[in-house]
Amino acid sequence: MYILFPGRHQLLTDFQFKYLYRIIQAGLENEVDVYGNPLGISERIKAIIFAVTSANHSNTRRNPLPFYLRAIALETFSDNLNIPSYIYGIEDVGNRDDFATYTIKRIKHESDGHIDMKPENTVVVCSTPVMNMYQKLGFRILPAELEDVKTWRLLTDQPWDLVEHVAKGIEDWRTDKHLLSKIHPASYNVWLRYNVGGKVRILFSDKIVGEDGDITATRDYNSYVRQMDEIAEMKYNDTAIHVKPGRIGDIGCAVGSWIKLACQDARLRESDFYGIEVSRHLFEICQQRKNNGEFQNPFVFFAQKNAVTGLVFDQRSMNTIFTSSLTHEIESYGSREDLIKFIKNRYDELMIGGVWINRDVVGPENKEEVVYMDLNKNDGRNDDFELEITERTELSKYLEGLSTYGRFRRFSRDFRRKEGYHLEYHEKSINGQSLIELTLRDATEFITKKDYTDNWMSEMHETFAFWSFSEWKAEMEKTGFEVSTQSVVFSNPWIVENRFKGKVELYRIENGNLSLMDYPVTNMFLIAERKI
Structure with a gap:
């Protein structure tokens, strides 16, 4: 017979050890199941199987310990049970009614078919509602801490009760008498060596939670x-x-x-x-x-x-x-x-x-390059761009009436004016075209902001193209980050199609002639990892 002991096994208790030791030594014939009925199983127990669930999760309130620390504690815990033991990590697969079936199949697979658990050769130790999944498969359940399945009354603390006790931090967990009277030395030593108690207190800390507050019924958000x-x-x-x-x-x-x-x-x-x-x-x-x-x-x-x-x-x-x-x-x-x-x-x-x-905006790599901008003058007014308007809705309507060229003239005046920035540009005629000469950085700032008329004055404070991606990367690496090759820079296709084309064209001079440029990159997903 096998004993299957499923659980997250974040902490092991003296009660669990003595419970398992007793049934291993005394056998299952007179042991009662979760309903108080004798099992009547005369076959000897040949091994105990620890199914460590949520094995792929750690560093959370529900799963503070990584699988390897849980396995270390279980290995030491089972040494004195005087019976072969096997530890299998079962990854989280979401809320599934067939999770018990998955666990059993997973162990069979991981053991290359040597451990094939069925109701006729396995009893399950469980004191939580998880037992219901195994009962539906026909397995008999040993209740461990559970005294009454109808009321879920317990004989003693379950392991998670002790984890939460540590989290409350009433005393130094390392010398806490209540914890020391319940925890098995195998778990305590792992917790002590790896400062798990400190980690649990951090994970359960309320420090992150700010003030409470309700939203009044008169507001519609x-x-x-x-x-x-x-x-x-x-x-x-x-x-x-x-x-x-x-x-x-x-x-x-x-x-x-x-x-x-x-x-x-x-x-x-x-x-x-x-x-x-x-x-x-x-x-x-x-x-x-x-x-x-x-x-x-x-x-x-x-x-x-x-x-x-x-x-x-x-x-x-x-x-x-x-x-x-x-x-x-x-x-x-x-x-x-x-x-x-x-x-x-x-x-x-x-x-x-x-x-x-x-995820943010980004400047082009060659942002200090001098470029030439051809702006649409037929999509609105080209003059009367300096009218002072403070009311937001009225200002938006006024700006909407300007041509792309007229809006640039307004932009050149408003952009980061309060921050002391001066946008330098020159109007030039090249090969019969009337163009704006400026840096690619300033051109990028304009084309990415020209349509934000609803919140114009706020947007005029913001700079998008201050760093190129390579400058971002250099600054991140200087801090210690490693920038993933999966990071990307791009221009939003919808914005290019609906806000750039027909409004703005960018050129550079090559061999004395104007050469049409691609629109600059405007956005990035920067994926930065801490490796050390």
Whole structure:
């Protein structure tokens, strides 16, 4: 007979050891199942099988320990059971009613068919509702800590109760009398050697959670949230392949839309999600959405924090950090020093093997090259571009009436004027064409902003093309990151087709003649990994 002991096995207890030792030594004939019925099995127990579930998950509240540490503890734990033991990692495959079947088949496969568990040759040790899946397959269940299956009354603490006890941090977990009276030495030694207790307290810490707050009934944010959700679907689809399970943070999370989609990804089912938003208005929406139950994963936490001024996560604690359209705002509204500090903070927060996915705008490589811009003068007014208007809707309507050429003239006056920037350009006639001579950087700034008339004055503060991808890469590597070859730079095809073509053409002079250029890259997915 086999004993199958499935579970996450984050912590092992003295009770578990004594329970298993007794039934191994005394046999199964007089042992009772979960309903109090004697098993009546006279066949000797030949091996115990530990099925370690969620073996591919670690560094989360649900699974603090990686599989290898759980296996180390189980190996030591089973040494004194005086019976062969086998340890198999069972990866998470989502919520499945047939997970018990999958576990049994997986072990049979991993053992090359030597361990083929069936109801007639195996009993299952289980004290949680997981037992129901095995009962449906016909397996008899040994109850372990479970005293009454009808009320789920327990004889003693289950392992997870002790994990949560450590997480509360009432005392130093290493000398906590309650823990020491329950935990098996095999687990305690692993926890002590690898400071698992400290890790558990970090994972369960409430520090990330900011103030509470409700949204008043008089506000209608439905359209805003819907817009964010639509954009998030594109953002998530673009970046999902790079997300590593575990502790996942979205800095500048807006209304939590990217996290909402990530929670629906079965691959990230057992991950913890942390949304950081500096805006109180957006933070309140995140909290309200969580209260509404919009996130499938219960381990979703939001905080109102400033990620520029310091760390927002514990050092070396994150598996994935995601940012979108954020880093250019730090450069625009803060300083280069702030941006470099932000990069350093993200590096410090990632654990070894962690990844920062930065989705943002980017400048072209040859951004200081002098180019020539041909602007459409027939799609609106070419004069009257300097009228001072402060009301946003009225200003937008006014700008919409300008031609592309007229809008450039307005842009050259407004762009980062308050920051002291002077956009230098010259109007030149070359081969009979009236062109604007300027740097490719300034041309890129214009063509990527010319259609943001609804929020013009805000956009005029923001710079998109301050770093090319190679400059980004150099700065990231200077911090310690390794930039993945899967990083990409591109021009948004829809924007090119609908906002650039017919409005703007770019030329360079080659051999004394104008040569039509491709539109510059405007966006990047920068995938940066912490290797050491």
